[in-house]
Amino acid sequence: MRARNRELFGLIPASLLISAGFAAVFIQRSNQLSTVSLVYGALFLGLCIVGHIFIRVTLPNADPYVFPLVAVLACFGIVMVYRIYGATFARQQAQWFVVGLALFAATVIVFRDYRKLENYRYLIVIGSLVLLILPRVPGLEDPTNGAYLEIHLGSLTFQPTEFGKVGLVVFLASYLRDHRQALAGGRKILGYRVPPLKHLGPLLLLWGIAMLILVFLHDVGSSLMFYGGLLAILYVATDRISFVLVGVVAFAAGAWYLSTHIPHINARVQDWLHPFDPKLYGALGGSFQLANGQFAMAAGGLFGQGFGQAMLTVPGAHPVAYLIPAPGTDMIYTVITDELGLFGGAALLITYLILCARGFKAAILARDSFSKLLATGLSSILAIQVFVIVGGVTRVIPLTGVTLPFVSYGGSSILANFVLVALLLLVSDRARRPEYAR
Amino acid sequence: MNRSIIRLFGVVILLFTVLIVWTSRWTVFDATALQNNSLNRLEFFATEKIKRGRIIADNGAVLAESVRAGGGTWTRRYPYGSLFAQAVGYNVLSQSQRAGLEWSRASELLGKPTGLTSVFGSFNGGPKVGDQVDSTLDPKAQRLARSLLAGRVGSVVAIVPQTGAVKVMYSNPTYNDNDLKAHCPPNPEVIGCQFNYATQAGLPPGSTFKLITTTAALDSGRYTPSSIFNGDSPVIVSGHSLENDSNYSYGPVTLTKALTDSINTVYAPLGVKLGGSLMQEYMQRFGFYSVPPLDYPANQMIKSGERFYPGVCGRHKNILLLPVTNSCVDLGRTAIGQANLTVTPMQMAMVVSAIANDGKLMEPRLTSKVVNTDGQVVDSVPPQEYDQVMKPKIAAELRQMMRDVVEEGTGTAANLNGLNIGGKTGTASTGLYKNGQELDDAWFVGFPESNPKIAVAVELTNIPNGYGGTYAAPIAAQVIKTLLAEKQ
Numbered sequence: 013m014r015a016r017n018r019e020l021f022g023l024i025p026a027s028l029l030i031s032a033g034f035a036a037v038f039i040q041r042s043n044q045l046s047t048v049s050l051v052y053g054a055l056f057l058g059l060c061i062v063g064h065i066f067i068r069v070t071l072p073n074a075d076p077y078v079f080p081l082v083a084v085l086a087c088f089g090i091v092m093v094y095r096i097y098g099a100t101f102a103r104q105q106a107q108w109f110v111v112g113l114a115l116f117a118a119t120v121i122v123f124r125d126y127r128k129l130e131n132y133r134y135l136i137v138i139g140s141l142v143l144l145i146l147p148r149v150p151g152l153e154d155p156t157n158g159a160y161l162e163i164h165l166g167s168l169t170f171q172p173t174e175f176g177k178v179g180l181v182v183f184l185a186s187y188l189r190d191h192r193q194a195l196a197g198g199r200k201i202l203g204y205r206v207p208p209l210k211h212l213g214p215l216l217l218l219w220g221i222a223m224l225i226l227v228f229l230h231d232v233g234s235s236l237m238f239y240g241g242l243l244a245i246l247y248v249a250t251d252r253i254s255f256v257l258v259g260v261v262a263f264a265a266g267a268w269y270l271s272t273h274i275p276h277i278n279a280r281v282q283d284w285l286h287p288f289d290p291k292l293y294g295a296l297g298g299s300f301q302l303a304n305g306q307f308a309m310a311a312g313g314l315f316g317q318g319f320g321q322a323m324l325t326v327p328g329a330h331p332v333a334y335l336i337p338a339p340g341t342d343m344i345y346t347v348i349t350d351e352l353g354l355f356g357g358a359a360l361l362i363t364y365l366i367l368c369a370r371g372f373k374a375a376i377l378a379r380d381s382f383s384k385l386l387a388t389g390l391s392s393i394l395a396i397q398v399f400v401i402v403g404g405v406t407r408v409i410p411l412t413g414v415t416l417p418f419v420s421y422g423g424s425s426i427l428a429n430f431v432l433v434a435l436l437l438l439v440s441d442r443a444r445r446p447e448y449a450r
Numbered sequence: 451m452n453r454s455i456i457r458l459f460g461v462v463i464l465l466f467t468v469l470i471v472w473t474s475r476w477t478v479f480d481a482t483a484l485q486n487n488s489l490n491r492l493e494f495f496a497t498e499k500i501k502r503g504r505i506i507a508d509n510g511a512v513l514a515e516s517v518r519a520g521g522g523t524w525t526r527r528y529p530y531g532s533l534f535a536q537a538v539g540y541n542v543l544s545q546s547q548r549a550g551l552e553w554s555r556a557s558e559l560l561g562k563p564t565g566l567t568s569v570f571g572s573f574n575g576g577p578k579v580g581d582q583v584d585s586t587l588d589p590k591a592q593r594l595a596r597s598l599l600a601g602r603v604g605s606v607v608a609i610v611p612q613t614g615a616v617k618v619m620y621s622n623p624t625y626n627d628n629d630l631k632a633h634c635p636p637n638p639e640v641i642g643c644q645f646n647y648a649t650q651a652g653l654p655p656g657s658t659f660k661l662i663t664t665t666a667a668l669d670s671g672r673y674t675p676s677s678i679f680n681g682d683s684p685v686i687v688s689g690h691s692l693e694n695d696s697n698y699s700y701g702p703v704t705l706t707k708a709l710t711d712s713i714n715t716v717y718a719p720l721g722v723k724l725g726g727s728l729m730q731e732y733m734q735r736f737g738f739y740s741v742p743p744l745d746y747p748a749n750q751m752i753k754s755g756e757r758f759y760p761g762v763c764g765r766h767k768n769i770l771l772l773p774v775t776n777s778c779v780d781l782g783r784t785a786i787g788q789a790n791l792t793v794t795p796m797q798m799a800m801v802v803s804a805i806a807n808d809g810k811l812m813e814p815r816l817t818s819k820v821v822n823t824d825g826q827v828v829d830s831v832p833p834q835e836y837d838q839v840m841k842p843k844i845a846a847e848l849r850q851m852m853r854d855v856v857e858e859g860t861g862t863a864a865n866l867n868g869l870n871i872g873g874k875t876g877t878a879s880t881g882l883y884k885n886g887q888e889l890d891d892a893w894f895v896g897f898p899e900s901n902p903k904i905a906v907a908v909e910l911t912n913i914p915n916g917y918g919g920t921y922a923a924p925i926a927a928q929v930i931k932t933l934l935a936e937k938q
Contacts, residue, residue: 248454293489307492309476310484327498327523335495354477358470365466372459376452384451388458395462399469406472 015076015444016068022080023064026087027057033091036319056087063113067437070120074441075374081367082418082433086112086426088360089344089419095320096340096347101421108423112430119434126438127382133186140179141221143172147229173234174415174428177393178435181241185385187215188249192381196250205252215246223266230276233404233412237396239263244392245385248375271410284410304336305346305405309357316353340421342413345405360419361402368395374440387439390432498523502559503580505538505551507589508617508818513538514552526552530589532624533596536646537587537616537816539747540627547630549644551816553747555583558820558829581828582821586615591933595620598925604892604910605647607799608929611897611905613833614803614812616744617933618906621647621795649742649751652792653909656876656918657712657860658893659787661801661848664709666724666732668847669809669840675706675847679716687718687782706851710859712875714786721785726775729785735839736811737800739771743813743836744796754793756784787876799907800836802873802895805849806902808842810835853899856923864896864923869934871927872899875918887914894922897930904933 031053060083067079086109094102123129129136188195194211219242223235243259271281283292283299287306292299311317324347326333336343349357371391378384397414404411415425476484484490499522505514513534519525526541528534539550541559548556561580588608595606595618605621625643626632634643645651667673681700684693694700694714700707708716721729733739739755741748755771756779774784783789796814804811813834820829840848852872855861860875873896882889889912897905906929908922 244458248451248458251451251454288487288489290489303487303489306476306484307487307490309473310481310490311492312477313481314478323492323495327495335492349473349477354470354474357473357477361466361469361473365463368462369459372455372462375455381451384455388455392458392462395465399465402469403465403472406469406476408468408472 015074016064016072019067019076019079020061020064022077023057023060023083026060026080026083027053029084030056030087030091033088033319034094037091037095056083056090059110059113063116066117066120070117070124071437071441073444073446074437075370075444078367078370078433078437078440081363081370082430084363085360085367085418089416089421091319092344092348092419093340093421095351096324096344097421101340104423105421105426108426111423112426115427116430116434119431120438123435123438126386126435126442127380129182130186130189130382133183136179137183137218140176140183143176143179144229144234146172147231171415171422171424173231174424175431177234177237177241177397178390178428178432180238181245181389181393182386182435183218184242184245185382185389188245188385189380189382191215192249195246196252207250227270227274230274231412232270232277232280232410233400233414236400236409236412237393237414240396240399241389241393244396245389248388249381249385277410280410280412284407287407301337301343302405302407302411305343306407308336308343308346308350309406312350312353312356314353314355316349316351316356319351322347322350338413341415342401342411342420343405344416344420345402348419361398364395364398364417368392370440371436374436374443377443378439379443383439383442387436390436394429394432497560500524500560500578500580502526502541503561503582503823505555505559505583505585507534507585507587508615509589511589513585513587526627528627531626531628533589533592533620534587535625535627536621536644536648537585537619537746538627539750540630542630549747549750550627551583551585551746554745555817555820558583561822579823581823584818584821585816586610586617586818587619587816588617588933588936590936591618591929592620594932595925595929596622598928599910602910603647603912604908605651605795606906606908606925606929607648607795608904608906608933609799609803609814611803611807611812611902614814614836615818615833616814616816617904618929619648619796619816621651623647646750647909647911648795649744649746651794651909651911652752652754652757653794653891653911654878654880655787655791655793655798656878656891656893657714657717657787658798658801658874658876658895658907658918659785659791659793660709660712660717661805661852661874661895662732662736662738663717663721663724663729663785664705664848664851665736665805665840665844666728667705667720669732669844670724670728672724673705673720675851676704678702678704679708679713679720681708681713681716683715685715685719687722688780692718692782706854709851709874710854712855712860717786718782722782724785726773726779726781729774729781732839733774735837736804737797737836738793739773742794742796742800743834745815745817745831751796752794754797755791757790757792759790787878795907795909798893798895798909799905802897802907803905804837804839805845805852806897806905807845809838809840809845810842811837811839849897849899849902852896856896856899860917860919861894861896861923863919864894864927866927866931869898869927869931870900871896871930873897873923873926875923877916877918880912882912884912884914889914890916892916892921893918894926896923896926898934901934904930906930 034052090102090105093105191211195207243256247256270277283302287299287303293303324339339347368391371387375384375387397417401414401416403409415422417429501516501524504512506512512529514526514528516524517527537550539552541548541552559580599622603622606618608618609616623643681703683697683699684691700713739753741751741753756774758769758772780789784791813836817831819827819831822828849872852874856865856871856873861873864871864873873894876893878891880889892910892913895907906926908926910921913921
């Protein structure tokens with residue numbers, strides 16, 4: 013079967029999922045099966061088919077699995093948001109999905125030859141850094157749990173770091189394409205090959221600025237994500253495991269320093285280690301969220317309580333009090349495991365893993381260094397983002413607020429991730445293009 | 451570069467594996483510990499959304515029902531309030547406060563998941579509904595008991611001897627379970643208004659305990675109702691003089707006569723002659739030294755038996771009761787219901803219930819059946835035998851002796867026409883005085899001898915010169931009359 017037809021068939025599970033999901037929530041809510049669920053399913057199938065036709069025309073050789081995987085995740089996200097926050101929020105999420113598709117199309121058209129991104133790399137990196145600073149700009153700032161994550165533009169909230177991550181990956185891929193040989197070489201000092209400062213310097217400077225900004229913003233989740241992305245691209249670019257080791261050691265030292273010297277971060281570490289400590293549990297913005305996320309997962313068990321069955325709010329409380337604060341954004345994975353169990357959670361993680369695998373596949377198939385590094389960086393940062401948030405709620409690492417890509421409620425996340433996917437498909441299309449057409 | 455990309459993907463696979471492993475920790479391996487975590491309120495919130503089943507009386511009157519409290523939660527309403535508060539109790543989830551049937555039958559009232567019904571129930575969008583608990587309690591008799599106690603501290607318990615069904619369990623003081631914050635008038639005799647006299651009060655049984663002594667004497671085969679005893683007063687028991695009421699000497703008397711006139715100077719030496727181990731044996735058969743097997747919260751019931759006071763008899767720790775085989779128990783005075791013997795009205799009701807039912811003690815119960823919302827009986831609560839305390843022949847002899855008590859002895863006040871009530875009075879001196887009069891605990895336990903379908907124990911606390919025959923017997927008689935009339 014040709015690639016594009018495979019993609020078309022891949023969309024069927026996505027629309028089935030959304031129909032079944034809405035049907036389940038409807039049955040649970042009103043004890044009757046309404047045709048509305050089928051309408052939603054058809055609507056989404058229609059949207060996805062539009063996206064598919066667009067890819068068929070513009071990116072005929074692109075990986076056939078990426079778009080259906082994204083559609084599955086996004087549909088799943090809309091069902092979960094509908095179930096958690098109700099119709100209004102689900103409609104917003106669906107609207108963001110439509111806008112995201114448009115942005116996806118725009119990205120594909122504008123950056124049809126994505127290598128011209130390289131020409132703007134310094135513009136892109138400065139733009140990305142500005143995006144990172146924005147949440148702290150007076151008048152736009154709106155701290156959540158001690159972290160500056162969002163800005164307000166009128167009634168719109170916007171998480172600029174989501175876009176910043178894509179920009180930084182583009183810059184790193186471009187910069188390391190030029191400097192990777194030099195970085196891999198360098199003089200030997202005490203048997204260790206130290207890369208020349210001339211090439212390493214800008215990288216360190218960039219990293220330092222990004223980290224400072226994030227520490228300044230108290231947004232550890234995003235900094236972890238950027239740092240991981242940087243190490244991944246650096247490793248692939250230079251093929252030097254020692255860079256990763258040095259990076260991990262530096263990170264460990266930095267993490268130790270920050271966790272002992274910045275109260276906000278220290279509190280997060282304490283919550284992570286002792287979520288059931290009554291003092292931390294009762295503290296404002298303490299471990300209450302993390303602990304209740306764990307209780308929700310425990311309620312799920314192997315197969316979950318079923319769609320719509322999780323206890324999310326305190327019964328009878330006015331105004332609505334969520335048992336797990338941020339159930340549709342940061343903590344959405346706990347709601348998913350509560351309702352669908354270990355199997356549902358694992359299935360979701362495997363979906364992400366396959367999506368990443370397709371990204372890495374594109375990187376392997378790509379024929380030039382920039383494409384390889386770009387695809388690697390984008391796939392890695394997606395994987396790390398999932399690890400940071402799912403690892404955070406499952407207590408593998410301290411909880412820091414980043415979104416679960418395509419699934420969490422939030423416009424910025426969906427839009428930025430559609431740009432990410434557009435770039436990934438552009439790389440893939442070019443890589444899989446038959447020799448003569450190049 | 452491709453090699454590094456593949457390795458990098460390997461790292462990603464590793465990271466995701468860690469995520470799945472950690473997810474399985476919380477969802478499966480550590481799930482039970484998390485569910486039992488004291489901070490975990492999920493189960494509590496889930497139960498708050500369940501419409502608890504009703505509790506109804508034996509005539510269908512609603513004793514407890516759920517009413518909407520907004521936000522999909524429910525609150526409890528008790529239409530009879532203080533009349534049934536001790537038996538029905540209450541359930542205030544938010545403060546983890548619960549008592550009575552609301553506690554002991556909580557899982558039924560919440561609708562215990564039973565196989566398939568729970569799976570299908572989860573598809574049902576409506577609120578989860580618990581099962582209805584049909585109690586054995588009789589509102590008419592319960593109300594009569596309250597009016598006859600007339601505000602005095604005390605208790606009335608009525609049991610159907612053949613099934614163990616508790617028809618009346620009323621005690622003063624009581625409280626309004628609709629309003630738990632209401633002020634409770636201070637009372638030196640009770641620990642708060644929620645203290646259930648019927649099951650929590652350890653009271654001296656007085657002469658009603660002679661029924662147990664008589665049972666041991668007859669059922670062991672060592673004596674018959676016509677065995678002759680010396681009824682002269684006083685006698686020396688455990689080194690101290692013991693007198694009859696008014697120090698009256700009866701001369702040689704039969705055991706029947708001794709019970710009829712409640713002759714202490716016969717029964718105290720009789721207890722000593724029977725011995726501690728035989729007395730202990732029969733006490734335990736009647737249910738002493740055990741928490742009554744009632745479907746009522748265990749921490750709202752106490753065991754009956756010889757109370758242990760630390761320091762008086764050795765230095766035992768952590769024991770509340772002493773077996774009567776113990777050498778420092780005054781067995782003679784125990785045999786007449788004095789010494790340090792403490793009993794609950796519920797325990798004494800069980801004693802007469804066993805005698806009324808040919809010696810077979812049925813486990814007392816407050817529930818007749820549990821019914822689900824479809825009207826199906828989920829649990830029929832079949833009667834359970836506790837013990838065959840004595841031979842049926844002995845029980846018949848005892849009933850005849852107890853009939854004599856009411857006909858011509860201390861219990862004549864219970865001798866209502868046509869009912870042929872048999873019983874035993876008890877007048878336990880408390881050692882307290884008020885206005886120069888000694889305060890007594892007045893007891894009467896009994897049943898209709900010719901038609902023993904109901905057994906009653908009545909206790910009144912701290913009555914001046916409170917003879918059981920004077921104060922408790924008429925109450926018991928009225929309750930028996932009412933309950934028997936309902937049965938026919």
